[in-house]
Amino acid sequence: xxxxxxxxxxxxxxxxxxxxxxxxxxxxxxxxxxxxxxxxxxxxxxxxxxxxxxxxxxxxxxxxxxxxxxxxxxxxxxxxxxxxxxxxxxxxxxxxxxxxxxxxxxxxxxxxxxxxxxxxxxxxxxxxxxxxxxxxxxxxxxxxxxxxxxxxxxxxxxxxxxxxxxxxxxxxxxxxxxxxxxxxxxxxxxxxxxxxxxxxxxxxxxxxxxxxxxxx
Ligand code: SF4
Numbered sequence: 305x306x307x308x309x310x311x312x313x314x315x316x317x318x319x320x321x322x323x324x325x326x327x328x329x330x331x332x333x334x335x336x337x338x339x340x341x342x343x344x345x346x347x348x349x350x351x352x353x354x355x356x357x358x359x360x361x362x363x364x365x366x367x368x369x370x371x372x373x374x375x376x377x378x379x380x381x382x383x384x385x386x387x388x389x390x391x392x393x394x395x396x397x398x399x400x401x402x403x404x405x406x407x408x409x410x411x412x413x414x415x416x417x418x419x420x421x422x423x424x425x426x427x428x429x430x431x432x433x434x435x436x437x438x439x440x441x442x443x444x445x446x447x448x449x450x451x452x453x454x455x456x457x458x459x460x461x462x463x464x465x466x467x468x469x470x471x472x473x474x475x476x477x478x479x480x481x482x483x484x485x486x487x488x489x490x491x492x493x494x495x496x497x498x499x500x501x502x503x504x505x506x507x508x509x510x511x512x513x514x515x516x517x518x519x520x
Contacts, residue, residue, distance in 0.1 A: 308474065310367065310376030310428050313467070316474040317421035319491050323474060324483035325501060333496035337413070344413035344449040348379040359384060367432040372471060378429050380409040380447075403437050408444040409454070420466065422446055423457050427467040430459050 309327070316323035325331045351364040359382045368375045385401035408429040412422060423446075430441040445454045457463070477484075486503040495501070 305373035307368065307373045307375040308471075308478070310374055310425060310432070312474055312478075313428050313470055314421040314425040316477065317424055317470060319489070319495065320477055321484045321486055321501065322491075322495060322497055324477060324480070325497055328478055329483065331497060331500055333498070333500055335494075335496040335498075337494050338496045340413045345379060345411050348411055367429055367436065369432040369435045371435055372428075372431060372468075373475075374428060374432055374471070376429070376432075378408045378433070379411045381433065382407050382409060382445075403439065406433055406437055406439055406441055408433060408441075410444070410446050411449060412446055413449050423463060424467045424470050426457050427459050427463050428471070431464070431467065 312323055312327050315326055348363045351362075353360060353362050355361070362381045362383065363379070365378045365381045366376075367378050383403045384405040386404050387401070408426055410422060410426045410429070426444045426446060430444055433439070434441050441459060443456050443458050445456055447454045486501050486506040488503040488507055492498055492501075492503045
């Protein structure tokens with residue numbers, strides 16, 4: 305199974321046509337939102353780690369799931385490791401304590417959006433981490449850079465089901481040769497592919513030739 309990028313889930317829920325234009329046709333675009341998004345990610349663009357308040361913070365962590373066929377990167381993953389106990393040390397094969405808790409953190413430039421795409425992308429990251437670490441992950445966080453607020457996202461059954469259903473629908477969509485037709489909708493306002501997609505053109509009536517009988 306060809307792995308899909310985690311970010312394709314986000315694009316697909318934003319607009320199916322956008323996902324197809326990006327991941328089948330290879331089109332990319334830039335607008336104020338993509339530029340602000342790049343700035344918002346500067347703090348987590350490069351791999352590294354630090355410790356804060358008992359958590360280990362792993363930046364730009366590569367993620368994968370062989371089971372789901374997903375690959376990508378988490379902006380940040382916060383982990384806790386097991387305490388070292390003298391009695392355990394002798395039995396450890398590694399001198400690195402095992403990870404007992406983890407939560408992905410997704411950086412976003414603006415406030416929460418009306419669509420559930422960010423939550424699904426975060427949940428997909430958690431599913432990858434669960435497979436990589438052999439842990440159950442109950443919740444993650446979306447960090448809104450503009451307000452410096454962190455919103456918790458619970459990975460409950462409905463969100464897990466929506467994430468898996470979205471992945472199935474994404475895979476089915478991307479094997480179709482043609483992108484779905486453009487449809488002007490609220491998402492188009494912030495879409496970096498608008499100048500290529502031209503959704504306004506979809507609402508323009510096609511010109512028709514006059515019928516011969518019109519030439520009387
Ligand atoms: S401009 Fe609108 S229809 Fe076109 S890809 Fe973007 S969101 Fe989709």
